[in-house]
Amino acid sequence: MSEYAKIILKKGEGRTIKAGGAWVFDNEINRVEGSFENGDIVEVHDHDDYFMGYGFINTNSKIRVRMMSRRKEHPVNDALLETRVKNAWDYRKAVMCPELYGYESILGEKKAVSEDELKTKRLKELSCRLVFGEADFLPGITIDKFSDVLVIESLALGTDRMKDKILDICKKVLAEDGVQIRGIYERSDAKVREQEGLERIKGFIGEPFDTKVLIEENGVKYYVDVENGQKTGFFLDQKNNRRAIASLCKGKKVLDCFTHTGSFGLNCAKAGADSVLAVDASDVGCAQAEENARLNGLEDIIKFKCADVFDLLPDLEKQGEQYDVVILDPPAFTKSRASIKKAVTGYREINIRGLKLVKNGGFLATCSCSHFMDEELFAKTIREAARSAHKQLRQVEFRQQAADHPILWSNDASYYLKFYVFQVTEEL
Numbered sequence: 001m002s003e004y005a006k007i008i009l010k011k012g013e014g015r016t017i018k019a020g021g022a023w024v025f026d027n028e029i030n031r032v033e034g035s036f037e038n039g040d041i042v043e044v045h046d047h048d049d050y051f052m053g054y055g056f057i058n059t060n061s062k063i064r065v066r067m068m069s070r071r072k073e074h075p076v077n078d079a080l081l082e083t084r085v086k087n088a089w090d091y092r093k094a095v096m097c098p099e100l101y102g103y104e105s106i107l108g109e110k111k112a113v114s115e116d117e118l119k120t121k122r123l124k125e126l127s128c129r130l131v132f133g134e135a136d137f138l139p140g141i142t143i144d145k146f147s148d149v150l151v152i153e154s155l156a157l158g159t160d161r162m163k164d165k166i167l168d169i170c171k172k173v174l175a176e177d178g179v180q181i182r183g184i185y186e187r188s189d190a191k192v193r194e195q196e197g198l199e200r201i202k203g204f205i206g207e208p209f210d211t212k213v214l215i216e217e218n219g220v221k222y223y224v225d226v227e228n229g230q231k232t233g234f235f236l237d238q239k240n241n242r243r244a245i246a247s248l249c250k251g252k253k254v255l256d257c258f259t260h261t262g263s264f265g266l267n268c269a270k271a272g273a274d275s276v277l278a279v280d281a282s283d284v285g286c287a288q289a290e291e292n293a294r295l296n297g298l299e300d301i302i303k304f305k306c307a308d309v310f311d312l313l314p315d316l317e318k319q320g321e322q323y324d325v326v327i328l329d330p331p332a333f334t335k336s337r338a339s340i341k342k343a344v345t346g347y348r349e350i351n352i353r354g355l356k357l358v359k360n361g362g363f364l365a366t367c368s369c370s371h372f373m374d375e376e377l378f379a380k381t382i383r384e385a386a387r388s389a390h391k392q393l394r395q396v397e398f399r400q401q402a403a404d405h406p407i408l409w410s411n412d413a414s415y416y417l418k419f420y421v422f423q424v425t426e427e428l
Helices: 078-096 114-124 158-176 191-196 236-246 263-270 281-293 309-320 337-356 375-389
Strands: 005-009 022-024 029-033 041-045 051-057 061-068 127-131 141-146 149-154 182-188 202-206 212-218 218-226 252-256 275-280 302-306 321-330 360-370 390-400 418-426
Touching: 005 051, 041 061, 041 321, 051 158, 051 252, 061 158, 061 252, 078 127, 078 158, 114 302, 127 158, 127 236, 141 158, 149 375, 212 236, 218 263, 218 281, 236 263, 236 390, 252 263, 252 309, 252 337, 263 275, 263 281, 263 321, 275 281, 275 309, 281 302, 309 337, 321 337, 337 360, 337 375, 375 390, 375 418
Parallel strands: 005 041, 149 182, 252 275, 252 321, 275 302, 321 360
Antiparallel strands: 005 029, 022 061, 041 051, 051 061, 127 141, 141 149, 182 202, 212 218, 360 418, 390 418
């Protein structure tokens, strides 16, 4: 007899997990056989008792079971967790450091670097998303690596109970490549934890350390405030998109909206922009951005303004301001299906305002970081904004989140970032 409680699905249900998904919803379950506590591992069986895998259960959530393993011979234990973490790290090394492992680099060069010291230095300096929840088959948990610091966000009860073990494994796996982690900070302070019956918490896991961490990305240095910054302190997912838009900015006048800690604007200034105005509503964010500008010696090129972007853009239009490049990187306007209509209104409005500030023949970079705002709806919203602004859009490229935030095709929620670059012209 199994040591786990058994979840029996209703006939005809379980379509999501049968297609490779990670979630079993409350209305898909027929009955539970055996006893359990919330957060325990359970077996999931189809209506005919066919074994479908192991997952952890939580009756506080509509996502009743989050799947961890599909094979009977692979129960959820320390060995499975170590395999998942090791696979996640090996994947990041392959896609984020191709020059170290003989993979084709972004620049089309091939380098086989064998020097262990160089490899260790590169991996230590690497900042990336180390674990991305369901996309790394560790549901509900996110771990970002900022140089030699880890920041964890835990949003599901089952993996929350495993987080100390998972973090120990992370340190062990990284140490095998010579990367010693000097500190771990928890940012499990999102409201969504309450839906799992969990308290919102933040603080050190282990010994305290300086929470202002120095990192470098695309040749730009940043201080990342892992304690007080948004989310885990820095948005790593836009790395390649920053580099893409910066390549169009040499000698240009740039407007960077929703700049957070200055990342897009700093990339543009570093690439040779004549001037950059970077805007954010957060006093803390702007102060951090100004510090980052000084850190890179770019304070004479990039200026920061603390203001509501929705209020500022119409004022800039009235003043007759025009920019060669306008960047729109707003926060997610929707975090649920119920608020999509309101989000569409927000995205349409901000894109209308941004388009009116682009010089004829200039460029607009615009994005959405909500997975509920799918690719088709986002494109439709931008098209409507262009018509309202009486502008023609010529698409330069369409991009997504960086490769350390992998998109798992069987999990829609893992695909969230849509990023367009357009050339903007007047209507003919």
